Amino acid sequence: xxxxxxxxxxxxxxxxxxxxxxxxxxxxxxxxxxxxxxxxxxxxxxxxxxxxxxxxxxxxxxxxxxxxxxxxxxxxxxxxxxxxxxxxxxxxxxxxxxxxxxxxxxxxxxxxxxxxxxxxxxxxxxxxxxxxxxxxxxxxxxxxxxxxxxxxxxxxxxxxxxxxxxxxxxxxxxxxxxxxxxxxxxxxxxxxxxxxxxxxxxxxxxxxxxxxxxxxxxxxxxxxxxxxxxxxxxxxxxxxxxxxxxxxxxxxxxxxxxxxxxxxxxxxxxxxxxxxxxxxxxxxxxxxxxxxxxxxxxxx
Numbered sequence: 180x181x182x183x184x185x186x187x188x189x190x191x192x193x194x195x196x197x198x199x200x201x202x203x204x205x206x207x208x209x210x211x212x213x214x215x216x217x218x219x220x221x222x223x224x225x226x227x228x229x230x231x232x233x234x235x236x237x238x239x240x241x242x243x244x245x246x247x248x249x250x251x252x253x254x255x256x257x258x259x260x261x262x263x264x265x266x267x268x269x270x271x272x273x274x275x276x277x278x279x280x281x282x283x284x285x286x287x288x289x290x291x292x293x294x295x296x297x298x299x300x301x302x303x304x305x306x307x308x309x310x311x312x313x314x315x316x317x318x319x320x321x322x323x324x325x326x327x328x329x330x331x332x333x334x335x336x337x338x339x340x341x342x343x344x345x346x347x348x349x350x351x352x353x354x355x356x357x358x359x360x361x362x363x364x365x366x367x368x369x370x371x372x373x374x375x376x377x378x379x380x381x382x383x384x385x386x387x388x389x390x391x392x393x394x395x396x397x398x399x400x401x402x403x404x405x406x407x408x409x410x411x412x413x414x415x416x417x418x419x420x421x422x423x424x425x426x427x428x429x430x431x432x433x434x435x436x437x438x439x440x441x442x443x444x445x446x447x448x449x450x451x452x453x454x455x456x457x458x459x460x461x462x463x464x465x466x467x468x469x470x471x472x473x474x475x476x477x478x479x
Contacts, residue, residue, distance in 0.1 A: 248302040255295030262288045312441050315349050315365035317418035320376035324360040327468060334463045335361045338435075338456055346453075347444035348437050350417055354381045354390075355433030355464050364438070365418050377416045387413035393426040393434055399454050400426040403443045414438075427453055429461040 240247050262285050269281075323332065335353060342348035343364065350364040359379040366376035384390055389410045393400045402424040405411050414424065414436065423439040435457055439445055445453070 248306075249299055251295040251302065252299030255292040255297075255299065258288060258292035258295065262292065310442050312347070312444075313420050313422055315418040315438075315440055316420045317365045317367050318374060318376050320362055320364065320366040322359075322362040322376075322378070324358055327360050331360075331464055331467050334460060338460055339363050341456070342437060342453070346449050347423070347439035347441045349440045350421065350436075350438035352379055352416065352436040353429070353433065353460070354379065354384060354436070355429060355468065357381055357385065360464075360468075362416070366416055367418055379416045384413065389413050389426060390434055393428050394431060397428055397431075399428070399450060399457070401445065401450060402426070403445075425450065425453055427457040429457055430465060433461065433464065435460065 266285060323335070327335075339351050339361075342351060348364070350366065351361065352359065352363075353361040359381045362376075362379050369375040369377050387410070389400070390413075402408050402411075405414075405421055405424050411421075411424075414421075417424070417436075417438045421438040421440070422442045423444050425435075425437040425439075425445055427435040427437065429435055435453075437445075437453065
């Protein structure tokens with residue numbers, strides 16, 4: 180019999196964060212009314228300071244993107260026709276003559292017209308790719324290491340609730356001291372066909388380059404577009420269409436793997452916040468978890 184096992188099944192928690200409204204005292208209400216009345220009176224008197232200027236050109240360009248991209252083609256085509264028409268009507272010989280100033284001017288104009296046409300074709304062919312949210316292709320998984328204290332469990336669930344509520348996080352894996360202590364959210368479906376989630380092989384993960392580089396640097400690693408990184412093969416437990424991944428080291432013994440459902444979905448603020456969460460989680464786990472026993476990773 181193994182020394183320990185994973186606790187599989189539903190983990191009760193409230194996924195919706197409730198915000199409590201503070202009841203204002205009568206003095207606070209009176210102050211709010213006085214401030215609102217003073218602000219309304221000041222607004223009625225009129226604002227005499229500088230007003231922000233609206234960029235009409237930028238607004239028009241953003242609202243007419245297709246027309247602006249094709250504008251160089253129309254300008255180049257019109258210039259080309261104008262040169263040919265001028266050459267025909269003016270009675271100049273159709274053959275270009277290097278000694279004629281008119282021929283040299285026409286050649287320069289033709290070059291500029293062709294350049295405009297090519298520029299318009301490039302603008303039409305190169306467009307920013309629309310980024311949208313992708314539904315993870317996998318099964319929902321909730322796995323928790325059975326030997327983790329209740330205080331650490333509460334901390335882990337708080338991290339999951341916070342990240343899934345305010346970021347694009349859809350998968351969270353926490354590996355610490357060679358053990359996967361948490362796997363929650365969406366996971367890859369097992370190839371056996373029994374609708375089970377792929378379990379995290381902590382030992383194999385720790386041997387990979389992604390884990391080694393993150394632990395060695397001690398800094399967060401952000402894979403903004405996971406499909407472009409060959410190291411994604413080291414994360415077989417994540418859904419196959421996971422768009423972005425953050426590898427957050429937890430001290431020198433662990434790592435948190437956060438999978439998102441949109442390319443470049445984690446903002447700079449999210450990354451900084453996740454770094455602080457990782458430091459807090461590392462302190463909590465290191466304080467309450469020591470010498471975890473071996474365990475066999477069961478599947479749900």
